[in-house]
Amino acid sequence: MEISTAVKKVIHYNVVQNILKHYQCPETCGAHCCSTGQIHFFEDEVKVLTVLNKEKAKNITSEGLYAGLYQMNTPCSFLNTSGRCEVYDSRPTVCGMYPFKVNTSGTSLGLQPCPIGFLIIRDFAEWIVDTFSRSGVTDEEIVRIKEEWQKNVESYEAELTEFHFKPLLKEMQIPFDELEMLSMFLSSKKYAVHNIESKKSA
Template identity: 35%
Template sequence: MYEVLRLRDLPFFQTVQEILSFYTCPPTCPAICCKVTDIDVDEKDRKILKKAAKGNTTMIKPSTEYESRHYKINPPCPFLEHDKCSVYHRRPTICRLFPFNICHNPEALILYPCDVGASLFDDFIDYSNCVLRQPISEKMISDFRQSHSSFTLETDRDLPIAMIGIEISDLVPFKKYLESK
């Protein structure tokens, strides 16, 4: 039997952290990330949150989606206070990836159209044009930008959110592109 890797142990985690270091949430961020998606946590994240919550972890429910011990926090996140994370320095691993998130394709990550995701996407468009020489389709750009402009409205109405997939194999070259800018 093999050991189940934690999300932060996956090869792309550090690269995503380095990419995200180029971006910051604006002070007016409405914390959509904490209001729209389930928050998956592993045993280690659960223990960290238990300390942060002073033992009150009733909001962290066991999840049967994975073979190993995993848990889920349903939105909105109970650690969200006045649109700010009250456990920011102890937040779960999945939160440290946002606006990236895991998708069903193991070769890609999805990108949410929040303000940081939109800024990142603009840089990714430049990267695709300049480095990959494979422009992103105008329809995809238009759909993502339209989704970004109505992101808050869509989440309030429980409408679908247009997101894009970014190949994991593009993360390291994209990070190097950002470093060179």
């Protein structure tokens, strides 16, 4: 089994994809993750990119600290003149995860405060409040939870200001099991909106 395939299973890559399909980078996105961020690849991913464009793949170098790990010299050479990925369907694991980021906990993923990251955390807060509202807790507790998550969302939104220039970013940590629940919540939310729109057009 290729290393990238094994890693994807561990980090719940498919769940992340089910979440990210509900979002789209805004036209104003400056592709900061690809032009200024650290982009690491596995050896099998480097081979794929080399087949796609050998010349551009020369910008990939050995990471140095870990065997089998490589790094793209930024900005990514696979960005086109519009700042969009030319190899999107074959993009490496780290690119497919963003704005989610693997950490060392082994139980959660970090969520970076880019524009999409903010939309995700806003929906995550909505899911948390919705879940507690259905769980039979007191009205006072629901109010407290709403206020707590409103502060979390506002704090996260503040990180959006020139986030690509900050040496340290405030990441929201989301446990793997809650990622699964968020994915289901987003799907049910989309289904509900679709039904409402269908009834309006009927």
